[in-house]
Amino acid sequence: MPASPMPEAKPDLEALRRAQADWQRETLDPALARDGERKDAFTSQALRWPTERLYTPLDLEAIGFDYLRDSGFPGQWPYTRGNDPNGYRSDLWTMTQVTGFGTGEEWAKRARYMLDQGLSGLIIEYDLPTTNGLDSDHPLAAGEVGRAGTAIDTLADMEAALDFDFTGLRHLTSVCNGPQPVNLAMILAALEKKGVDPSSFTLQMPNAILIEYTCVGRYLFPPEHGLRIATDVIEYTIRNHPRWVPIAVVSAQLYAARANPVQELAFSFAIAMQYLDSVLARGFHVDEVAPYFSFITGVDMDFLEAIGKLRAYRKLWPRLLRERYRACRPESLRLNLMASPGTMSLTLQQPQNNIARLAIQMLACVLGGGGRTMTTPLHDEAHALPSEEAIAVGAAIQHIVAHETGAADTVDPLAGSYAVEVMTRRIEDAVMAEIENIDAMGGALAAIQQGYFQRELAREQVERNREIEEGRRVLVGVNHRVREERDRGIELFRLDPESERRQIARLARVRGERDPGKVEDALERVRDAAERGENLMPAVLDAVKVYTSQGEICDALREVFGSYTPDSLTTGV
Amino acid sequence: MSPGRPLRVLLAKLGLDSHTIGVTVIARALRDAGMEVIYSGLKQTPEMVVATAIQEGADVIGVSSLSAAHMHHIPRVVELLREEDAADTLVIAGGVIPEEDVRELQRRGVARVFTMGTETGAIVAYLKDWWESR
Amino acid sequence: MGESLTLRVRNGHVASGARLLGWLEDGDPRGAEALRALHPATGRSQVVGVTGPPGAGKSTLVDTLVAGWRARGLRVGVIAVDPTSPFSGGALLGDRVRMQRHATDRDVFIRSMATRGQLGGLARHTGEACAVLDAMGYERIAVETVGVGQDEIDVAALAHTTLVVCPPGAGDGIQAQKAGLLEVGDALVLNKADHPGADAAERDLRELLHLRGASPEGWQPRLFRTVASRGEGVAALLDAIEAHGRHLRETGGFARVNGRRARRALRERVLWRVEERLLERAQADPALGSLLERVADGSLDPYTAADHLLEAWIPTPHPDPE
DSSP states (O other), X not given: OOOXXXXXXXXXXXXXXXXXXXXXIIIIHHHHHHHOOSOSOOBOTTTOXXXXXXXXXXXXXXXXXXXXXXIOOTTSTTOTTOSSTTTTSSOOOEEEOOOOOOOHHHHHHHHHHHHHTTOOEEEEEBOHHHHTTOOTTSGGGTTTTTTSSBXXXXXXXXXXXXXSOGGGOOEEEEEOOTTHHHHHHHHHHHHHHHTOOGGGSEEEOOOOHHHHHHTTOSOOSOHXXXXXXXXXXXXXXXXXXXXXBOOOBOHHHHHHTTOOHHHHHHHHHHHHHHHHHHHHTTTOOHHHHGGGOEEEEEEOSXXXXXXXXXXXXXXXXXXXXXXXXXXXXXXXXXXXXEEEEOSTTOOSSSTTHHHHHHHHHHHHHHHHOOOSEEEOOOTTTTTSOOOHHHHHHHHHHHHHHHHHXXXXXXXXXXXXXXXXXXXXXXHHHHHHHHHHHHHHHTSHHHHHHTTHHHHHHHHHHHHHHHHHHTTSSOOBTTTBSOOOOOOOOOOOOOOOHHHHHHHHHHHHHHHHHSOHHHHHHHHXXXXXXXXXXXXXXXXXXXXXXXXXXXXXXXXXXXXXXXXXXXXXXXXXX | OTXXXXXXXXXXXXXXXXXXXXXXXXXXXXXXXXXXXXXXXXXXXXXXXXXXXXXXXXXXXXXXXXXXXXXXXXXXXXXXXXXXXOTTSEEEEEESOOHHHHHHHHHTTOOEEEETTOOHHHHHHHXXXXXXXX | OHHHHHXXXXXXXXXXXXXXXXXXXXXXXXXXXXXXXXXXXOSOSEEEEEEOOTTSOHHHHHHHHHHHHHHTTOOEXXXXXXXXXXXXXXXXXXXXXXXXXXXXXXXXXXXXXEOTTOOSSSOTTHHHHHHHXXXXXXXXXXXXXXXXXXXXXXXXXXXXXXXXXXXXXXXXXXXXXXHHHHTTOSEEEEOSTTSTTHHHHHHHHXXXXXXXXXXXXXXXXEEEEOBGGGTBTHHHHHHHHHHHHHHHHHHTHHHHHHHHHHHHHHHHHHHHHHHHHHHHHHHHOHHHHHHHHHHHTTSSOHHHHHHHHHHHHSOOOOOOOO
């Protein structure tokens, strides 16, 4: 890309330097002598980088900023200013909200209701036993069946969950991860039974198991096998259901585990590239695979960090794809990013303050460019169940930012701000350095196996907690302007114990009615495929069709792969 | 810290709850306060936790619960301690626990419940006071 | 009370054993009392030391050894050692995370111990803890060391069989470390053998083993490739550990190790008690007390002071005049 061809438009930097020195001596120093500063050091929230008093064109000069090379125009390389040439002027982002909990039938009922109301996108989440590859009657499942999401033990449960009219459905997100092949197989089998054409809608599966290892989440097998299974799902989906999206890198989970923006981006990109390498090894070309990748993130309260992070995010992915993979198509290069206000700075104390926090973060998302879909967390979700009022407030926040601030009416309005460009570049450089560090370890999988990500996150968690307890990081209502409050108490979704019993009974019934010989054979084939390194999907699909339970399939895989105990807390600080 | 030896605390995560930021932060705070912190990992049943506590001679069991299945597991821990004749082990809990559950847990033998947002210093102080008054 | 505790310990009562371990760690005199009574019941267990650098997967390996021993009907004790923080005196003890599938097995006893300032890779009372587990009837006792450096050879004096566990590693640093540890290993374990670099690591380790050769009693240490997380290669390792145990018993090595441990325990005990006594006397005896003060304020050098102290307490034996 050529450098900007208008030298006479550049300020005379020497004159600027002299002018700044004069300003410092004549205007600033007397003010400082009189007023001092309210802090000994000003640093950014998460990255703890020094925040300068003033940013000027001299700072752009210092980073060698070049408009065309570093910012360019939206909708094309380098994508810093946005992936859409017209920003939000053609369409606002899709405003979404959390759905709810419940059993298969309850979810289907809500799905029918939401589709009737004109929504075309649904999200199905699963309970903890399901995402851990355990059946509802496993001892560890007690008290958890159907609580954090839907319980899916066998195909029968998936058939119940998908028992609605698919005509109006455009998009279904199935948030599974660990036992993703089983989940995908059950969805396919259920659709087949319903006579629904899979290509009539888009199924999105995060399938982002590697992130789960870093933040101690829900995984089943050692990391190298988790990666292999995720790759099986991606390969199978690309070959058989190309409209479906088999991967989403949920970097928001890293954020939730206290990763700072540099860690979040570096770890996420390293993990994304690990998937990419794994899939490419099966005979694909990068431009066939990269378009499927999407990233989901949250922003935090530090305004400059939030905006810099989104812009750096958008700039780095195309850079990595082009430099390392020689990707060419815009569909490959464009970062598919969903950014939303994050929850790490929301407080239990004085929850109404969170409305302000969410509004500020929402504004940061729009100014930084949060992508085509955004969600607002609920301001009182630390202690309350979703209420209509909280949902209405969350929706209003999005609409106020969209319609009352003008922020969505121009593309990337803070580009050119000296502070924003410096922050964007600093994050970009630091992320690249960290990616090279991870490369030296052997890549994301090796880093996970060595416990590197886990250690880094543990360090951040401890440090972040200390900062708050020692008052070095201000949280209004927690360590600043603390007020006596009525004990708010915490509302929790109460599970109906009957529903757990019913689910276990249904599982027993399905087990009683199926052909045990076929199940045995199917499990044998699953183990075989696992041992031989074949794509697991065909064997798993056959297994679910004869009503093998997901716990049984996962146990068979555990026999071959082993299970995985995460690193102990003794790693790290 | 009396009685002249480090307090031994077993930090436990019961069931399928896989949130570890709480135990990560608290483990280090207790360690920095001179305590020996035993961590038994994820996916523990009450039986495993109590057996561990007895083998380890734990003075305290601290259960961290962020997944709402606490009423299932924590009272069972207290019950098992009694059955194993180890009822003088202090049981404390922390996490996302509603007020009416806090009262019920205390009624059933949990000494203190520290809801989310409690400073680690408060937990350390509580344990030190308890230890010193033994 | 003490006597019935001893009886319960000999009967394998877990809570009593745990209480006794606590007394020993805390220097409670009831601990020594009980050990005295339990001494005749010790000397039967085979102690297997597990040492190696961090990241080798020692805890996972111990977990699979326990499973293997249990499958062979043996009762197993485990002592997992982690470092005490020099700043706070506290410790994070997380090794048993990898062994928790055995938590409710009544024939497995896992105890985490902090070093409490002791160097050498073990906690101060690890030897005594082994004696307790021995008396309780655990036929195999795995002792997992701290695992941070090549000075961790105290375990060799304690264990009948020492395993040195290494991961496939990069660089000469690991090799040097292994070379030091290799002096003491009865078996060398290349764990995480499915990771890249395993073949190269195996070649290096075989060479070091070759240089070392067999022990004077004829035991040739061998190399074992394992993937402990999947239990691969562990059966062969277990066979070797059992074979080593038999070898020791047949050649008198078992008794020799026990004797060595007993002498070491004696020496440790004497030195600790001497230090204790000295401090007690210094507090009670003003002359001794003032000696210490004068060293502290610099008016008397420590060497002279040491001579005075010892002379006052344990006079130098003078030969009888002829």
